[in-house]
Amino acid sequence: MKIIIAVTAIGLGLGLTGCESTGLFNSRDQIVAAPASCAPQRFEIYFAEGQAQLTDAAKQAISMTAAQVQGCNIRSVQVLGLADAQGTADANLSLSERRARTTAEALVKAGLPIPAFSVAAVGDLGATTSEGLREPLRRRTEVVIDAVSR
Structure with missing residues (x-):
């Protein structure tokens, strides 16, 4: 039994060393590409039930997106x-109006241009299906940024 475990451990160790660079991809950068920064961006910001305050995750998403489109020509920003x-x-x-306004204010604070904004709210319109079932994950804002290269 001890021999089988030792042989298995040696074989596993040799197998894993074979996973090291074999010449096809020498670094992560060769297989993972960063998204184009000056391209349309779409993301959603989620809120707690009955709330319009941004969560830490929402603030981080806004900050990261604003950094990504910095230096781009922002043609429009739609917040719903x-x-x-x-x-x-x-x-x-x-x-929903307060959520949209809170999100838009955070985007402006993060550096997106005010004239590009379109802010709208639909309340609970579409929050139930035709069968009367409640749609999940409706406590959010949808953000679409039309960013292109200068």
Whole structure:
């Protein structure tokens, strides 16, 4: 039994050393390409139920995207606020407006140009299916940045 374990360990060790660079790809940069920075960007910012404050993850996503498009020609920034079907339609519209405004303000603070912005909110419109089921993950804003090279 000890011999089988020792032989297996030696074989595994030799097999793993064979995984080291064999000439096809010598570095991570050869197989992982960074996305084009001056290209359209789309991402979503999620919120806690009934909230319009940005989470740490949302702030990080905004910061990273703003850094990525820095130096690009920003033709437009569209921010659309959404809400789930909890509460009244008026309350959900107000909440989705606050979410859109909070996201847009953070994008401006991160360096995106104010004139490029289009901010809208739809409240809970579309938050339920035709069968009356609630759509999951509606507590968010959708952000689309049209960025091109200068």
